[in-house]
Amino acid sequence: MVTTTVDDGSIEVTSSGRIKKFLIDFYRGHPLGAIGAGIVVVMLLAAIFADFITVYDPEQIDFESMLVPPNWAHPLGTDNYGRDILTRVIYGARTALTVGFVSAFVGSFIGLVLGVASAYFGGRFDLIFQRVMDVFLAFPLIILALAVVAVLGTGTENVIVAITIPFIPQCARVVRSSALAIREIPYVDAARACGFSDSRIILRHMVPNVMAPFLIMLTAFVGQAILLEASLSYLGLGVQEPVPAWGLMLQGGAEEYAESAPWIAIFPGLAITLGVFAFNLFGDALRDVLDPKLRSQQ
Amino acid sequence: MSVAESDTNIPQQALGDVLLQVKGLKKHFPITDGILVKRAVAHVKAVDGISFEVRKGETLGLVGESGCGKSTTGRCILQLDQPTEGEIIYDGVDLSTISRAELNRMRERIQVIFQDPFSSLNPRMKIGDIIAEPMHVHGIEPDAAKRRARVSELLTVCGLNPRFADRYPHEMSGGQRQRVGIARALSMRPEFIICDEAVSALDVSIQAQVINLLEDLREQFNLTYLFIAHDLSVVRHLCHRVAVMYLGKIVELAESDELFDNPMHPYTQALLSAVPVPDPDVEAAREHQVVKGEIPSPINPPPGCVFHTRCPKAVASCQTDVPSLRELRPGHWVACTEA
Numbered sequence: 001m002v003t004t005t006v007d008d009g010s011i012e013v014t015s016s017g018r019i020k021k022f023l024i025d026f027y028r029g030h031p032l033g034a035i036g037a038g039i040v041v042v043m044l045l046a047a048i049f050a051d052f053i054t055v056y057d058p059e060q061i062d063f064e065s066m067l068v069p070p071n072w073a074h075p076l077g078t079d080n081y082g083r084d085i086l087t088r089v090i091y092g093a094r095t096a097l098t099v100g101f102v103s104a105f106v107g108s109f110i111g112l113v114l115g116v117a118s119a120y121f122g123g124r125f126d127l128i129f130q131r132v133m134d135v136f137l138a139f140p141l142i143i144l145a146l147a148v149v150a151v152l153g154t155g156t157e158n159v160i161v162a163i164t165i166p167f168i169p170q171c172a173r174v175v176r177s178s179a180l181a182i183r184e185i186p187y188v189d190a191a192r193a194c195g196f197s198d199s200r201i202i203l204r205h206m207v208p209n210v211m212a213p214f215l216i217m218l219t220a221f222v223g224q225a226i227l228l229e230a231s232l233s234y235l236g237l238g239v240q241e242p243v244p245a246w247g248l249m250l251q252g253g254a255e256e257y258a259e260s261a262p263w264i265a266i267f268p269g270l271a272i273t274l275g276v277f278a279f280n281l282f283g284d285a286l287r288d289v290l291d292p293k294l295r296s297q298q
Numbered sequence: 299m300s301v302a303e304s305d306t307n308i309p310q311q312a313l314g315d316v317l318l319q320v321k322g323l324k325k326h327f328p329i330t331d332g333i334l335v336k337r338a339v340a341h342v343k344a345v346d347g348i349s350f351e352v353r354k355g356e357t358l359g360l361v362g363e364s365g366c367g368k369s370t371t372g373r374c375i376l377q378l379d380q381p382t383e384g385e386i387i388y389d390g391v392d393l394s395t396i397s398r399a400e401l402n403r404m405r406e407r408i409q410v411i412f413q414d415p416f417s418s419l420n421p422r423m424k425i426g427d428i429i430a431e432p433m434h435v436h437g438i439e440p441d442a443a444k445r446r447a448r449v450s451e452l453l454t455v456c457g458l459n460p461r462f463a464d465r466y467p468h469e470m471s472g473g474q475r476q477r478v479g480i481a482r483a484l485s486m487r488p489e490f491i492i493c494d495e496a497v498s499a500l501d502v503s504i505q506a507q508v509i510n511l512l513e514d515l516r517e518q519f520n521l522t523y524l525f526i527a528h529d530l531s532v533v534r535h536l537c538h539r540v541a542v543m544y545l546g547k548i549v550e551l552a553e554s555d556e557l558f559d560n561p562m563h564p565y566t567q568a569l570l571s572a573v574p575v576p577d578p579d580v581e582a583a584r585e586h587q588v589v590k591g592e593i594p595s596p597i598n599p600p601p602g603c604v605f606h607t608r609c610p611k612a613v614a615s616c617q618t619d620v621p622s623l624r625e626l627r628p629g630h631w632v633a634c635t636e637a
Contacts, residue, residue: 195402
């Protein structure tokens with residue numbers, strides 16, 4: 001899923017042979033990015049097939065095996081309720097990636113359309129819209145998300161909304177600046193001279209041409225969203241028990257059992273780090289690949 | 299800014315039916331200042347009161363140096379820029395007063411070919427889609443299979459292999475792309491095409507091919523052109539009549555041969571004198587009439603005749619009196635009191 005997005009955005013791939021060649025080139029040119037992409041794929045597979053690769057129930061409380069250190073039966077140990085950490089980390093990936101992908105995709109898509117529309121219409125609409133975006137951008141991401149959670153309440157759906165909203169102005173701002181340049185290119189004039197509707201010009205002629213900055217924002221957002229979700233859950237304002245979520249696992253284990261059972265906090269913490277790291281590496285490599293200046297030199 | 303007399307004085311000749319009438323067209327771009335409330339501190343007077351007519355089947359050339367407002371004139375006719383003042387009457391309808399829906403229907407009849415073949419095609423669309431899209435949107439060819447057939451036909455008409463339909467613009471050369479731009483313009487079966495420096499970006503051998511193509515198409519589809527250019531030899535070859543612009547105004551308008559053989563406005567004379575003669579001996583012996591100085595800023599154009607600051611024939615009255623277009627010979631209009 002992620003890798004096909006790369007192919008669409010960078011070059012027009014018409015055959016599977018070219019996709020293969022592109023992937024090989026991507027790996028050679030950006031080995032770190034390829035590692036990031038690899039981790040993302042593994043996380044995705046783990047999240048999708050969590051039911052098949054785990055033996056325990058992530059929410060099953062087992063008082064007979066509380067705080068068991070890592071062993072053969074529980075490779076990453078168990079927490080204070082006797083739940084298997086490995087199982088919960090894997091199911092936690094499902095929560096993290098769901099929140100991450102849904103909020104990153106929805107937020108950046110809304111931002112994409114609004115940003116391009118703002119640049120296309122220009123004038124007073126653009127001015128007012130940009131000032132509204134400024135207001136949103138004035139708040140740090142986590143504060144804005146906290147405010148949304150405070151209004152809507154906790155729970156996975158509300159966390160997604162809370163993380164999506166701060167992404168919209170961020171994406172709209174970046175996309176608008178690219179779209180402003182595209183607005184002046186004659187093919188947009190040609191489309192207007194052909195009598196196309198505004199929505200057609202925005203969606204068919206401008207949006208596809210701001211894909212490079214958009215895809216970079218998108219991958220960065222997924223990593224940010226995972227981190228935000230973990231932060232909100234850690235603060236008790238995000239995903240609620242007993243749903244397995246990495247931030248929540250940190251909160252449950254960090255303070256009380258930091259010395260007696262450190263594995264409770266270490267492994268979800270590692271999962272968060274690895275997830276965000278993978279998306280950032282991948283996003284950086286993607287930026288290099290999609291940068292037209294770098295591309296023309298190749 | 300006083301309204302020039304030439305606004306209402308429209309050069310005309312009783313030949314074909316009038317297709318396009320431009321009356322007193324002005325386009326002033328505001329230079330704004332202020333953070334929240336924008337106010338105009340000055341205006342760039344890109345087009346400052348021009349009038350002309352284009353008759354059915356004719357090719358009118360619009361020439362002038364860069365920045366004189368010829369492209370802006372084209373954009374105003376296409377309603378890509380909203381004129382500040384003046385009327386653009388196409389086949390009896392004032393384009394600036396009709397609704398968006400009516401304008402979009404009108405756009406089937408008026409098309410444009412742009413200067414830069416590299417930026418006038420959407421890089422994310424296949425050639426076939428670029429040409430088919432206008433037909434699809436305007437319902438000219440609702441059936442997808444027939445649309446594809448017509449794309450092939452248009453590509454062939456424009457001298458391209460129909461297989462190009464499956465290619466992307468970046469896989470083609472400049473000349474090929476310009477032919478695609480022409481095919482797109484033709485897709486809606488227009489009767490009037492504005493060629494905005496349509497051959498300026500092409501190298502000379504390709505230029506000749508594209509000019510021949512434009513000529514063929516003019517005959518085949520009975521097209522009317524407004525040919526905006528700065529290359530005078532191309533204009534002479536292609537155009538029936540020529541209008542010369544300087545700093546947002548038309549200074550001379552005449553039949554093509556008449557204008558080139560007998561230029562009356564000092565600016566036109568200088569412009570034609572600048573065209574090199576392809577014989578070094580003749581070129582060296584020839585007397586050159588060189589215009590001195592720089593073109594004045596269109597933000598603050600000179601009072602009176604806009605050309606008086608550089609004009610070799612200027613007299614005192616040129617600094618105060620705005621010359622109107624006068625018909626000095628049949629069909630030959632000149633905006634100069636001394637001509």
